[in-house]
Amino acid sequence: MTHFAPARGSSPTEIQAAVDAVLAEATLEEKVGMMSGRGFFQAFLEDDRVWGARPYRAGGGIERLGLPPLWFTDGPRGVARGSSTCFPCTMARGATFDPDLEHRIGQAMGVEIRAQGCDLSGAVCVNLLRHPAWGRAQETYGEDSWHLGVMGAALGTGIQAHNVVATVKHFALNSMENARFKVDVRVDERTLHEIYLPHFKHCLDEGVASVMSAYNKVNGEYCGQNRHLLTNVLRGEWGFSGFVHSDWVFGVHQPYGAAAGLDIENPEPRVFGAKLVAAVESGTVEPQVIDVACQRILSTQFRFAGAEDPLPEYGPELVACEAHVALALEAAEKSAVLLENDGTLPFSRARVARLAVLGKLAALENTGDLGSSRVRAPHVITPLQGLERHMGEGAVLTADEDDLDQARAVATQADTVVVVVGYTAKEEGEYIPGDISLGQEGDAAADGRAGAPAEPRGGDRIDLTLPADQIALIEAAAASGKPVVVVIVAGSAVLVEGWREQANAILQTFYSGMEGGTALARLLFGERSPSGRLPFTVARRAEDYPFFDRDATEINYGYWHGYAKFEAEGVEPRYPFGHGLSYAGFGYRALTARLSGDRIEATVAVRNEGTVAAEEVVQLYVEYPGGVKPRAAKQLRAFQRVGLLPGETRIVRLSIASDDLRYRDAATRRWVLERGEHRLIIARSATEEVLSVGMTL
Incomplete structure (x- = not known):
């Protein structure tokens, strides 16, 4: 029997040759078999309905060709398998404003995922917090799109450092829970692209390799079979080449979801499987759709499976090890x-x-x-x-x-x-x-x-x-x-x-x-x-x-939410976005900013004026010229956590890409930079300005 299992150390050329060989050898039924999970319901019952008792087959794999499937585990706050390290929830980690810490947590999750037999993680949730009543708010990082993207990318790339495929979820506009299976979220072009999608793109641009679709509808169509989202935006506009899989059960409703851009139905072939084979045989779904989906799955799977591992072994002793528990403690201390x-x-x-x-x-x-x-x-x-x-x-x-x-x-x-x-x-x-x-x-x-x-x-x-x-x-x-x-x-x-x-x-x-x-x-x-x-x-x-x-x-998801809404309406919050007290006091001075190519480079001196060691979160907002309506008066565009001893001063450097200051032109569907005076604001929160400097763009 020929074996097509990827080998560590494979070159890109060897990986492509292996993918091509699988597609040439596999039957239609085997290809469609790669486009769904399998065996979940039986395993779930055998495990007395304990979620995460074993890895779950989540697409890929052809037994006849010796090709292994993807094995899924969930876990925004740790690995939902065995007895793993439980980190503070994602929202708590969002409160750290510490992407370096989040990347280290991602690495720890990646190690524990590998040690427990999985290679696909559903840990990266970046759905925007539109309203605090959302039941799963704890699984995301907060209300600001820039902050969401930075933190989500840090977690995802950390997980992937140990050759686990990270998936970013739930794509898209999933910001309410009880009605998630039925609700149709209506949204206009600018709101969709400026408010609800940038954080997903940020994660993908940083290398997160997979996407999980959401349960809800967007503008009349379920996300798992929404061609505009999965093909026009994700593949066409953003150039994403990885695979998309559905949310767990009821994530797609019609076989045409495959043609719309959904590559894998999880965890079972309720809609794909035999129904998708029949759709191909009847001519309602083109055979090329199947080949393209399998190409995405295999290319991603082989790239990770063929890369060299950072660790020689991933043994069970690494799960909830002393170093990971210490990391959980660090996150709890920094998040309060x-x-x-x-x-x-x-x-x-x-x-x-x-x-x-x-x-x-x-x-x-x-x-x-x-x-x-x-x-x-x-x-x-x-x-x-x-x-x-x-x-x-x-x-x-x-x-x-x-x-x-x-x-x-x-x-x-x-x-x-x-x-x-x-x-x-x-x-x-x-x-x-x-x-x-x-x-x-x-x-x-x-x-x-x-x-x-x-x-x-x-x-x-x-x-x-x-x-x-x-x-x-x-x-x-x-x-x-x-x-x-x-x-x-x-x-x-x-x-x-x-x-x-x-x-x-x-x-x-x-x-x-x-x-x-x-x-x-x-x-x-x-x-x-x-x-x-x-x-x-x-x-x-x-x-x-x-x-x-x-x-x-x-x-209808309108344009306004979060600190932008409060500022636009002149409403004073009890505690603003970015607020948090310390046992120390901090002073700022010497803000500078210059344009370097297509980036704005800013520096500011931060001094601990207290009597105890403490950490400050330096927040940089950009105020726009104000000619484009609707638009937030200002938005967070950079942040950095800095630790300071009593009396210590540090120079903090912050960088902003000019592309991240653009707005979406609804008529042309292009991103446009509003010309004029932009004000760079160093602030302790969205309402507490400390220093500012103007810059004409």
Whole structure:
């Protein structure tokens, strides 16, 4: 039997020859077989419906020719296989504004993916946060397209460093959860290309090799069979040469999806397979469509399988190893955002001998939703455990919202109070309807339908505020007269009106991963200075966000969202995009900017004016001339995290491509640079300008 399995060290010429040989040898049925996953439903049942119990076949592979398939694993917050490292959720990592850290996390994921028998990862989610009620907000990086693209590319290329194919998802306009299978998102040309697509293109331009289509419709057609998105834009305009695969179950509805540009249906051939073979044989789908899809699949697969590995071996001892757990801790420390602080933080042991830790969430292993992104870490340090370990035996008192009198009494006995509030997978996360399974834990028959209806879970948030019993707990803590620090656990924005004045400090930790409790203790007691920055805008009123209907069958995604919307409407947010306090203060001076070829090169001096080592996130926004309407007044176009010792000054260099300042001309479908005065703004947030300089382009 001839074997076509790719060999390490293959040259591009050898890879192309191998691809051509497979296409010449394979039958139509075998080629179409490469265009879908296989065996998932049976495996899922055999594994007692545990998602990620084994690698999932996700396209490619011909047994007769000795050609291996692609093996898929999910995991925006770690590898959804075995007992892997659980990093803070993607939104938390977005708050780090640290692409170097994200690239290192991607590398760690790549190692653990390889060590567990997979070579295709669904970890890179860059869907734009249009509204904080979106249930899967925790799986993306935030509301700003530039920030999304930079962070997503860092993760994807990190994963691919270990010859795992990374896929960027969900293409496109998937920013609501409950209605994702039915909703038709209507969007105009400029909004589509300026707001909802650039971050995908950024990831692909940086080398991310695969794309996962979304469930929803865009302008009347499902994304998995949307020719405009998958062929006209992705292949035609952007020049993408990798493969596109569907989301998991119900990701394509008609065989013509192949002709529209979908290369693989996952995880089973519900629509492709025999139906696609019949469509080719009847003449409704051209044979060339099949060959082109297989060319994309094989070329990508062989390129990764033929590259030399950075490590000689990928053994099981690398999964959740000490270095990766330390990386999870670093991410948890860097992601926490200090929203408010009257000087109560940091704690000192001299002033805080007894600490009250209140709230059910303090003792809960709460690393995020229980859908496809779930990671089963070997351990999870809860907030309570982290603080107990830090303070020692007998120094921590506890109570929760079920007994407010006890909570008030416990708070009175302590020197300071920490109240842990927020959400769990019940309130937000991937929406799992009661009658189907998408590969998550739950009852499922072999066709994806449930054997018996189960209670739906996750989904889009109904309310942007805290539950009433948690607010009552904060009030009880404040009634003790002791300083109160509120810790928010959530995937995106939480409205704080009505209780914030009763808190001396507010810290948002998101879903902080397996070492979150350790990080929390270090942050509260000043061993680390908080350095996260909000990757979204926190409003004063829910009405200040765009319209959101979690049960919509059709919705218009207009041009305005996020900090651009707040600025355009003259609405003051509670906390702006990019906001985050520190235990140090930072000074800026000597901003310079010059045009070098097709790039703007800027420098600024940043000084730590505090008494502790800390990290600052330098944010560079560009304000446009203002003649093009609609258009954001300014947009983030560069950022850099910098660590500084007390009194230390560093020169930070920031670079912007002039192409990234263009707008989309709807009539010509071309990108145009608006001529005139552009202002470069160094800012601490989207609303706090520090320095600026003008430049005519």
